[in-house]
Amino acid sequence: QQQVKQSPQSLIVQKGGISIINCAYENTAFDYFPWYQQFPGKGPALLIAIRPDVSEKKEGRFTISFNKSAKQFSLHIMDSQPGDSATYFCAASEGGTSYGKLTFGQGTILTVHP
Amino acid sequence: GAGVSQTPSNKVTEKGKYVELRCDPISGHTALYWYRQSLGQGPEFLIYFQGTGAADDSGLPNDRFFAVRPEGSVSTLKIQRTERGDSAVYLCASSPSPNYGYTFGSGTRLTVV
Numbered sequence: 001q002q003q004v005k006q007s008p009q010s011l012i013v014q015k016g017g018i019s020i021i022n023c024a025y026e027n028t029a030f031d032y033f034p035w036y037q038q039f040p041g042k043g044p045a046l047l048i049a050i051r052p053d054v055s056e057k058k059e060g061r062f063t064i065s066f067n068k069s070a071k072q073f074s075l076h077i078m079d080s081q082p083g084d085s086a087t088y089f090c091a092a093s094e095g096g097t098s099y100g101k102l103t104f105g106q107g108t109i110l111t112v113h114p
Numbered sequence: 115g116a117g118v119s120q121t122p123s124n125k126v127t128e129k130g131k132y133v134e135l136r137c138d139p140i141s142g143h144t145a146l147y148w149y150r151q152s153l154g155q156g157p158e159f160l161i162y163f164q165g166t167g168a169a170d171d172s173g174l175p176n177d178r179f180f181a182v183r184p185e186g187s188v189s190t191l192k193i194q195r196t197e198r199g200d201s202a203v204y205l206c207a208s209s210p211s212p213n214y215g216y217t218f219g220s221g222t223r224l225t226v227v
Contacts, residue, residue, distance in 0.1 A: 043205050043218030089156050100212045104156030
């Protein structure tokens with residue numbers, strides 16, 4: 001059972017544009033939502049994360065928007081750069097007595113053209 | 115060390131053989147996770163260690179897979195009687211404590227021929 005659905009599968013953006021990746025989840029017990037960036041041959045690297053007590057979190061050019069009622073969250077990359085070209089994964093985990101086990105989306109391959 | 119180290123980086127083995135994949139977590143990190151990433155997919159949870167004990171091994175696909183962490187630091191993922199379907203990148207991650215953002219290694223790419 002796929003608990004985190006991610007779209008689109010791939011995305012092409014021009015340099016300077018805005019990249020938007022969306023995720024939807026089913027498990028209402030999820031309360032930690034990170035985004036990971038992965039380059040070829042490397043492991044995923046934590047980019048930014050949010051907990052459901054806020055609707056938006058911004059770090060530099062990266063922003064997470066969170067809609068608890070819709071069970072959706074998204075990543076916005078402002079002023080996209082060719083160096084942002086990578087695969088992006090959303091993920092979710094249950095908090096409380098949980099231990100950080102993550103459920104990942106299928107990934108979005110982002111290509112930023114110069 | 116500075117990051118999570120996984121060895122080997124690549125492993126090619128014949129169907130039916132036994133393999134061991136090693137993970138050196140960041141020093142002092144008590145939580146250690148193994149994930150498996152198939153081509154074009156997100157990582158899938160395999161097992162979680164807190165210290166020396168496997169707190170959750172619910173993601174291990176079958177009894178051919180086993181992992182240990184005898185001294186609470188280095189962990190080894192062991193796969194018996196490998197099958198072609200085991201081919202994937204096996205990722206290890208560690209964190210200072212559960213529910214804290216964790217750091218992944220670069221993975222071991224396992225190819226079963």
